Amino acid sequence: MDKAELLNAIQVLTSEGRLSRDDVLQACKAGTQENSDVVGARGVGNRYSSVLSFAGGGIVFMGIAIFIAQQWDGLNAFMHILVTLGLGIAAYFSAILFSQIKQVGSLDSAFFLIAALLLPLGIGVTLDELGFESHHGSMSVIIFLIMSAVYALSFSLFKRDLLLLFAIIFSTCLYFGLINYVLGPVPLFNEASLLSYAILFAGISYMMLGYVVHNNSFQAVSGFLYGFGVLAFLGGAFSLGGWESNQNMLWELLFPGLVFLVFYLSTVLKSKSFLIFAALFLGSYIIKITAEYFSDSLGWPLALIIAGLGIIALGYFTLRVSQRYL
Amino acid sequence: MDKKERVLLITGLLIPIGMIMFIVSVIYIPGLMMRGEPPKYDFLYVSNQAASEYQYSVLGGKLTRKQVERAQTYNQSIIYEDRFYIHSVSSNKSQELSYEEASRLRISSSSKSPDGFTIVYGRRGEVLFPFFSSRDYSSRYIKKNSYTQKLDLEFGMDQRYYYNFRFLGWLVSDGNG
Structure with a gap:
């Protein structure tokens, strides 16, 4: 019986009263549970393997870094480049080879991680040994430009979550590096405000990319983008509001609107990280505004009571949204 | 997609x-x-304060000093003399003067000049911005909103140290700018 025939049969039986909606829903639930038990068991195994691979990769990198640091003075320039850049390139190509072999599980992830940690160091060492003089972070820009290009190209070839994640991380580092470089030595801007704006826009970019990535089968990366995106967005907006005696009224008035926008988006995108961060930031905002504007007029104890009640209401609201929409 | x-x-x-x-x-x-109007007020500063035997302050619009115990320095045989300069904001050049001449000037010790300018450090960001970027103690800029100009100052024996430039005040006597 194919799907169309089955659905037709359900329709007929339901119209005759021989099958209810609850019967159909119960059958679906039972079927999904069974599958998830099987997939879950397999999934748990894969997850442990990935975690151990990552942990192992990180420990390998630490070992290499400590060994190199201990032997550094005794090595010449060529060896400096070989043990950093050379090892990084070797790890990268090993990862590519392992990614072609299904039986090794997530071994390639461990080697991509080692390469991601070693290659920037290797490029920096190489530039330094070649006599490159960094001005205002120009070396950082070159390193992250190369790393972003390498991992973006790798992602386009191999379509792996981890490669996309590293491409995004290195591109973010490149973004901040470029801002630092173009600012140069001149203190033209209020650096704290500029940084807040840079983080806020990075957050917006992350959230947009998270949506695209989520709808194109890279849910693991979308979780990272949503979480860090909303944190950066709300964090940037919160800090732009300023603190007592130096507040920015526009951002202080705008912030609650942005938080409720994030609450709304959490229901549309079904994202728990949006909901949690919106709740946390709204709670922080309540405390901040109470302390700034009401502690002198109402007195600290009353201000704390109002803030506390606001946060309790916020907690209830968050729970209701989570239960109803997520 | x-x-x-x-x-x-x-x-x-x-x-x-x-x-x-x-x-x-x-x-x-x-x-x-919009860069805005250039600065109009010159300022007074002191250099080589590393191991000074005096502490300087502005009282009643005049520069005064108080003798203090000389700070421990790396090489006790070298005597560091405090050197005073008036910096002209129009020519961006400093002119040295003695303490006696400096103490006769009328100055405002506010960090902001009467026309709203302040003196700030340059930027130094060699490691990963926004982490570890810091001030460049070897450079100073005069700044108001979007107007920023690097100051060509006399930093004394070692411009890496922040105390080798100490701003004392803006000249508010006649004939500034």
């Missing part, structure tokens, strides 16, 4: 690029940002 996702992808990638282009254009396109 549908149209909405394509728009979001392009917008998401263009936002950081737009931010960087905005900063570049503000800094490097002359006239894009």
Whole structure:
């Protein structure tokens, strides 16, 4: 019986009263549970393997870094480049080879991680040994430009979550590096405000990319983008509001609107990280505004009571949204 | 990928690029940002304060000093003399004067000049911005909103140390600027 025939049969039986909606829903639930038990068991195994691979990769990198640091003075320039850049390139190509072999599980992830940690160091060492003089972070820009290009190209070839994640991380580092470089030595801007704006826009970019990535089968990366995106967005907006005696009224008035926008988006995108961060930031905002504007007029104890009640209401609201929409 | 996702992808990638282009254009396109009026008030500063035997302050609009115990320095045989300078903001040059001449000037010790300028450190960001970027103690700029000009100062024996330039006050006597 194919799907169309089955659905037709359900329709007929339901119209005759021989099958209810609850019967159909119960059958679906039972079927999904069974599958998830099987997939879950397999999934748990894969997850442990990935975690151990990552942990192992990180420990390998630490070992290499400590060994190199201990032997550094005794090595010449060529060896400096070989043990950093050379090892990084070797790890990268090993990862590519392992990614072609299904039986090794997530071994390639461990080697991509080692390469991601070693290659920037290797490029920096190489530039330094070649006599490159960094001005205002120009070396950082070159390193992250190369790393972003390498991992973006790798992602386009191999379509792996981890490669996309590293491409995004290195591109973010490149973004901040470029801002630092173009600012140069001149203190033209209020650096704290500029940084807040840079983080806020990075957050917006992350959230947009998270949506695209989520709808194109890279849910693991979308979780990272949503979480860090909303944190950066709300964090940037919160800090732009300023603190007592130096507040920015526009951002202080705008912030609650942005938080409720994030609450709304959490229901549309079904994202728990949006909901949690919106709740946390709204709670922080309540405390901040109470302390700034009401502690002198109402007195600290009353201000704390109002803030506390606001946060309790916020907690209830968050729970209701989570239960109803997520 | 549908149209909405394509728009979001392009917008998401263009936002950081737009931010960087905005900063570049503000800094490097002359006239894009209103620079404002140049500074008018000269200022007094002291250099070589590393191991000074005096502590300087401004009282009643005049420079005064108080003898203090000389700070421990690396080489006790070297005597560091405090050197006073008036910096002309119009010519961006410093002229040395004695303590006696400096103490006769009328100065305002406010960090902000009467026309709203302040003296700030330059930027130094060699490691990963926004982490570890810090002040460049070897440079100073005079700044008000979007007007920023590097100051050509006399830093004394070692310009790496912040105490080798100590701002004392703005000259508020007649004939400034």
